[in-house]
Each structure stands twice: as structure tokens, then as C-alpha cells.
Amino acid sequence: MKKRSILLLMAALSIVIGFGAMSFPESSKIITDFGDETPLWDVLEKLGMSGAPRAxxxxxxxxxRGSEFVHKGYSSKNGKKTAKLSKFYVCTTCHNTVKEFEDPSKISAADRLDxxxxxxxxxxxxxxFYGIVNRNNFFNGDYRKQFEKDPEIQKASGDIRAAIKFCNKNFAQSRELEEWELESILSYFWTLQFKVSDLKLSTVDKEQIKKALQSENAKASALSFIQSKYVQAMPATFLKIPRFAAPKEDAYKDSKRLKDGKVIYEQSCxxxxLNKRxxxxxLENELLTFKAMEKATRSENYIFSMYYLTREGLPPRMGHHSAMPLFTAEKLSPEQLESLYLYVSARAKKKYKEQ
Ligand code: HEC
Ligand code: HEC
Incomplete structure (x- = not known):
């Protein structure tokens, strides 16, 4: 009997202590310690990093409101709906707002597709946009070359606000943002910053960083160690339209490649x-579409060819001002593009079996 009541008391105590700890958000303490949920910028700033692009x-x-702009394309002010940002898209037409990588230091197209x-x-x-406030450069690599004549690209490459505006003008076909709208979007981005647990840090790594937080000399090296654990600027490589070559028959037995192709078709195209979203x-998930796409892709430089479209994109045309952005090598590798054709042709020739 006695033993039981002690156990009960212990259980009750641990709940109280547990809740006590939870109601103390990490960021309101002076950090010499951190947990998995601690926002990464809190740790970085304690290690001496500056320049957080706070809203x-x-x-x-x-x-x-920022979240509404990003996901719905409009928000409200004084109880009234704002004008839509774009006639055609919302930000999430082209951008995710969740993690895209298991490990943010490993960002190959294969990692991303898996x-x-x-x-x-x-x-x-x-x-x-997940972790975007932890990046320090935007529109990198070949985007920088593509827009080299546009003076705005200089600003956009190092300043997140300018990057948002640059995307709005050149990709999102959006009206101009008012200041409160831009700051709302940036505030929303801050809710998507990395937490300590998003980085692949071992227990030993974390102990080292905690020690560094208490010693002036070790801070700089701890900072660069943490920065080696996530990519701070997304690389971008444009590729040429590949020449079409029919896959070998064996390739149709490669279930990993067929599955990759299916994921690309369904989660990208x-x-x-689908239903002109x-x-x-x-494009539909049916035989006629697969046949048309398969045939088009066999023709060199044909505007409906998947090889052409994914590498060139499609600029806005008369009447319709929507455009399809191209896929860089980082967003769709050459092997993945072949896997897409493999899947589409397997469906077109009715030789696809669910993997
Ligand atoms: C039609 C497609 C499309 C839409 C819609 C779109 N974007 Fe983009 N955006 C792009 C592409 C393509 C890039 C360049 C590649 C990249 O993100 O790495 C880009 C880049 C960006 C970047 C820089 C990212 C980086 O790390 O280099 C920001 C910031 C951005 N967009 C904000 C927005 C916001 C905010 C919206 C909605 C108001 C929006 N975008 C809507 C296609 C789009
Ligand atoms: C981010 C949105 C988006 C994604 C992802 C996307 N497309 Fe597109 N695509 C567009 C838009 C927008 C157009 C422009 C034409 C339009 O709206 O009629 C277009 C145009 C096309 C066209 C040409 C239509 C024409 O009128 O000439 C084809 C074919 C096509 N896409 C195939 C694909 C395939 C295959 C994939 C997957 C690899 C894909 N698209 C991925 C948005 C997208």
C-alpha cells in the first residue's frame, strides 16, 4: 500500500516537473543550453552570428497573414479580403513549406526524391521555404547568369526581401506587395526556420556546442561546425535538352527507376x-495522356516533349500569362528525367505493374 502511494506521488511530481519545463520556452532563457526544439538562430546568435533577417x-x-498569402494567395485587412497576389498561382504552386531533405547537408536530387x-x-x-531564413543567398548559380542584365538580381541574391520581390516579378506573376504584406510573408518564413533537431547532430556534437557556448574561444569554430550541417544557398544548374534515346528493355525491370518515375509524374507534373489545377x-493519370506524352517525348525539340519542357520551361504566352519554370539538375537529375520517361512509356505501352 505504502509503496503504491509513493509511486503515485512520484508520477504526479514528474508530471508537474515535466509541464513546468515545457512552459518555459527555450528562447526566453539566456542560452547556454539548448534542446531539440530550440530555434537554430537562437543558438547561432549566441555563438556570435549576426544578420538574422527578422521581420x-x-x-x-x-x-x-503571411501564411494565408503563401498558401491561399490572399489575406485580409480590416476585415476585408486583399486583392489576390497572382491570377494563376499561389506560392505553393512551386514551393513547398515543409522539409525536403532528411539531412539538410545532403541535398542531391536523389536525396530529395527519396x-x-x-x-x-x-x-x-x-x-x-522551410529553413529559408537560415539561407543567406538566393537565386544562385545559373539563375544569377540568366538574369545578369537585371540590376535587381544583385539585391535579390543577398537579401531575402528582395528575393521575394524578385520571384514575384519573374516567376510568380504577382502584383506588387505592400510593405505589411511582405513583412507578413517574412514573419511566416520565420515560423519555418530550422530547429536544432533538423540538423543531424550527434549527442557528442551537441555536448561540444554546449561547451562552446560557455567559452569565448570556442564559439567561432562551433559556429562553422554547425554551418557545415546545412546548406545555406541552394545551387542551381541549368541543363541542355537531352537527346532522346529509347531505354533498354532491361530498364523496364528496374522497379526503383519505375517508382521514381511514378513519384515524379504524380507529385510533380x-x-x-491534374484537372488544370x-x-x-x-495531364491526367490515364492511358491517353501517357500515350501523348510518350510520343511527344520521342520527337526532338518538340514543345510537348517532357525532355524539352523540363529543361527549357515554358515562358508566358499570349493570352495565357502562366509559365512553367524549368527544372534545374538539382531539382530533377538527368537520371530522374529518364526514369520519368520510363514510367510514362511503361504506362503508355501497358507494361507497367504496380511496384
Ligand atoms: C510559378 C512558380 C513560382 C511561384 C508561383 C513562386 N515562386 Fe518563388 N521561385 C520560383 C523559382 C523557379 C525560384 C528559383 C529556384 C529556387 O527556389 O531555388 C524561386 C525562388 C524564390 C525565392 C528564393 C529561394 C532561394 O533559396 O533561392 C524566394 C524567396 C521566393 N521564390 C519566394 C516566393 C514567394 C513568396 C512566392 C509567392 C508569393 C513565390 N516565390 C511563388 C518559382 C515560383
Ligand atoms: C509548378 C507547376 C508545374 C509543374 C510542376 C509542371 N508544370 Fe507543366 N506547365 C505548367 C504551366 C503553368 C504551363 C504553361 C502552359 C499553360 O498554363 O497552359 C505548363 C506547360 C506544360 C506543357 C505544355 C502545354 C502547352 O500548352 O504547350 C506540358 C506538356 C507540360 N507542362 C508537361 C509537364 C510535365 C510532363 C511535368 C512534370 C515533369 C510538368 N509539366 C510539371 C506548370 C507546371
Whole structure:
């Protein structure tokens, strides 16, 4: 009897202590310690990093409104709906807002596709907003070359606000953002910053960082150690349209490649094209579409060819001002593009079996 009541008391105590700890958000303490949920910037700043692109708090702006702009394409002010940002898209037409990688220091197209296959998230041309406030450069690599004549690219490459505006003008076909709208989007981005647990840090790594937080000399090296654990600027490599070559018959027995192709078709192409969701052109999950796509892809330089479209993209045309952004090598590798054809042709020739 006595033993039981002691156990009960212990259980009650641990609940109280547990809740006590939970109601103390890590970020409100002076950090010499951190947990898995601690926002990464809190740790970085304690290690001496500056330049966090925090949102300004101005009247009307909030992370909730930012989330509405990003996911719905409009928000409200004084109880009234704002004008839509774009006639055609929302930000999530092209960008995810969730993690795209198991390990943010390993960001190959293969890593990204495996993660999309596992989680079911869309597989898109643009980079995710998750962790975007932890990046310091935007529109990198070949985007910088593509827009080298546009003076705005200089600003956009090092400043997150300018990057948002640059995307709006050049990709999202959006109207201009008012200041409170821009700050709202940025506030929303801050809710998507990395937490300590998003980085692949071992227990030993974390102990080392905790020690460094208490000693002035070790801070700089701890900072660069942490920065080696996530990619701070998304690389971008444009590729030429590949020459079409029919896959070998053996390839149709490669279930991993067929599955990759299926994930790309369903979580990328159909994300925008199923029932003309974000485009004026419809792709379906059915034989006629597969036949048409297969045939088009065999023709060199044909605008409906998947090889052409994914590498060149499609600029806005008369009447329709929506455009399809190209896929860089980082967002769709050459092997993945072949896997897409493999899957589509298997469906077209009715030789696809569910893997
Ligand atoms: C039609 C597609 C499309 C839409 C819609 C779109 N974007 Fe983009 N965005 C892109 C592409 C393509 C890039 C360049 C590649 C990348 O993200 O790495 C880009 C890049 C960005 C970047 C820089 C990312 C980086 O790490 O380099 C920001 C910031 C951004 N977009 C914000 C927005 C916001 C905010 C919206 C909605 C208001 C939006 N985008 C809507 C296609 C789009
Ligand atoms: C982010 C959204 C998006 C994704 C992802 C996407 N597309 Fe598109 N696609 C568009 C838009 C927008 C157009 C422009 C034409 C339009 O709206 O009619 C377009 C155009 C096309 C066209 C040409 C239609 C024409 O009118 O000439 C084809 C074919 C096509 N896409 C196939 C694909 C395939 C295959 C994939 C997957 C690898 C894909 N798309 C992925 C948005 C997308």
C-alpha cells in the first residue's frame, strides 16, 4: 500500500516537473543550453552570428497573414479580403513549406526524391521555404547568369526581401506587395526556420556546442561546425535538352527507376496539371495522356516533349500569362528525367505493374 502511494506521488511530481519545463520556452532563457526544439538562430546568435533577417513588426502584419498569402494567395485587412497576389498561382504552386531533405547537408536530387517518395510531398521546381531564413543567398548559380542584365538580381541574391520581390516579378506573376504584406510573408518564413533537431547532430556534437557556448574561444569554430550541417544557398544548374534515346528493355525491370518515375509524374507534373489545377494544360493519370506524352517525348525539340519542357520551361504566352519554370539538375537529375520517361512509356505501352 505504502509503496503504491509513493509511486503515485512520484508520477504526479514528474508530471508537474515535466509541464513546468515545457512552459518555459527555450528562447526566453539566456542560452547556454539548448534542446531539440530550440530555434537554430537562437543558438547561432549566441555563438556570435549576426544578420538574422527578422521581420519588422508593423501594424497589420503577422505570420498568420503571411501564411494565408503563401498558401491561399490572399489575406485580409480590416476585415476585408486583399486583392489576390497572382491570377494563376499561389506560392505553393512551386514551393513547398515543409522539409525536403532528411539531412539538410545532403541535398542531391536523389536525396530529395527519396524524401518526397517517403513523405508524399510535391516535387517542384523551386526550393522549399522551410529553413529559408537560415539561407543567406538566393537565386544562385545559373539563375544569377540568366538574369545578369537585371540590376535587381544583385539585391535579390543577398537579401531575402528582395528575393521575394524578385520571384514575384519573374516567376510568380504577382502584383506588387505592400510593405505589411511582405513583412507578413517574412514573419511566416520565420515560423519555418530550422530547429536544432533538423540538423543531424550527434549527442557528442551537441555536448561540444554546449561547451562552446560557455567559452569565448570556442564559439567561432562551433559556429562553422554547425554551418557545415546545412546548406545555406541552394545551387542551381541549368541543363541542355537531352537527346532522346529509347531505354533498354532491361530498364523496364528496374522497379526503383519505375517508382521514381511514378513519384515524379504524380507529385510533380500532376501537382500543377491534374484537372488544370495551376495551368491551362491538363495531364491526367490515364492511358491517353501517357500515350501523348510518350510520343511527344520521342520527337526532338518538340514543345510537348517532357525532355524539352523540363529543361527549357515554358515562358508566358499570349493570352495565357502562366509559365512553367524549368527544372534545374538539382531539382530533377538527368537520371530522374529518364526514369520519368520510363514510367510514362511503361504506362503508355501497358507494361507497367504496380511496384
Ligand atoms: C510559378 C512558380 C513560382 C511561384 C508561383 C513562386 N515562386 Fe518563388 N521561385 C520560383 C523559382 C523557379 C525560384 C528559383 C529556384 C529556387 O527556389 O531555388 C524561386 C525562388 C524564390 C525565392 C528564393 C529561394 C532561394 O533559396 O533561392 C524566394 C524567396 C521566393 N521564390 C519566394 C516566393 C514567394 C513568396 C512566392 C509567392 C508569393 C513565390 N516565390 C511563388 C518559382 C515560383
Ligand atoms: C509548378 C507547376 C508545374 C509543374 C510542376 C509542371 N508544370 Fe507543366 N506547365 C505548367 C504551366 C503553368 C504551363 C504553361 C502552359 C499553360 O498554363 O497552359 C505548363 C506547360 C506544360 C506543357 C505544355 C502545354 C502547352 O500548352 O504547350 C506540358 C506538356 C507540360 N507542362 C508537361 C509537364 C510535365 C510532363 C511535368 C512534370 C515533369 C510538368 N509539366 C510539371 C506548370 C507546371
Amino acid at each position: 519588422k513588426s508593423i501594424a497589420e502584419s503577422s505570420a498568420e 524524401y518526397a517518395a517517403k513523405t508524399g510531398i510535391p516535387y517542384l521546381q523551386a526550393s522549399t 500532376l501537382h500543377c496539371h 495551376y495551368s491551362f494544360f491538363s
